[in-house]
């Protein structure tokens with residue numbers, strides 16, 4: 317198990333039980349484990365990208381625990397090539413901690429925004445994004461993000477986006493239908509301890 321040196325700022329809303337991954341990968345992994353069960357190693361050799369990963373260590377964890385060596389994570393606050401911070405990080409860690417974190421995770425990091433990932437067309441087998449798009453309010457913002465996620469997915473690929481509040485389901489459905497993007501809504505169980513009724517959105521290409 318990876319040593320837990322950094323914890324997610326959202327720890328208090330996560331139900332971390334024995335045998336679960338460390339808190340800083342728990343949001344995304346709980347959802348993946350729901351979908352793939354104990355068969356995450358099926359993603360070996362596949363390209364997996366977590367968007368808006370924050371200080372989680374999703375990609376490193378997938379590599380070290382499941383042998384998924386092509387897992388990467390993308391966020392806009394670090395410069396992955398130059399080991400620098402590009403903008404203020406909305407977490408409680410010190411700058412020293414963060415720079416250490418970047419160094420430790422460099423091989424897994426991609427800098428960019430969800431609207432323009434710089435990732436190639438049709439290259440990703442699985443895209444995950446947790447606690448990012450729920451902050452997007454405007455249709456145009458959501459549209460750009462979804463079109464970008466769809467663009468980078470391989471045909472046959474899947475995106476898992478969590479959590480989406482039920483108030484946004486109608487808007488996102490109309491948006492995805494306008495672009496004929498295949499999708500499915502799955503209610504999220506209370507295990508995730510998120511307020512209100514929330515859904516997991518699965519997009520397939």
Ligand SMILES: C[S@@+](CC[C@H](N)C(=O)[O-])C[C@H]1O[C@@H](n2cnc3c(N)ncnc32)[C@H](O)[C@@H]1O
Nearest residue numbers: 343368369370391392393428429430446447448
């Ligand atoms: C609430 S954190 C979620 C972190 C992690 N996915 C989790 O579930 O614990 C949201 C992250 O999204 C990043 N973010 C915000 N807007 C973004 C954008 N337009 N493109 C890429 N990342 C973004 C933030 O920097 C932050 O690290």
